[in-house]
Amino acid sequence: MGGGAQRLAPGAPVVLNVQPPAAAEPVPEFPWMSATVGGPAYEGTGSAEPTGPDSVRWRMRYRTRRGDGTVLAETSADYTWWIVTAEGLAAELMAAGIDTAVDEDLVIGMNPRS
DSSP states (O other): OOHHHHTSOTTOEEEEEOOSOSSSOOEEEEEEEEEEOSSOEEEEEEEEEEEETTEEEEEEEEEEEOTTSOEEEEEEEEEEEEOOOHHHHHHHHHHTTOEEEEETTEEEEEOSOO
């Protein structure tokens, strides 16, 4: 049994999901959140560009707008993201001694100790 499984309580599940994209490909800017609280509206968008065969560079933009649409504040964050598929993550968990099942982008692991 690998070291990873020893850190889970017997019979305890671990539930993980993988973030798209599943391959190093461009992701056009898309809105992933928005909320209006009081008067201002808050929004977040994201886009990604490949940086290698297994990575992308995400750019997340955050804006605060007044009710008439005027931008009051804007900032962005860029970071490198290493791509992992659900199957790849499941293989890593199995190597650590955790039984796994894959359901689309969801990976469910169970400590085999009971």
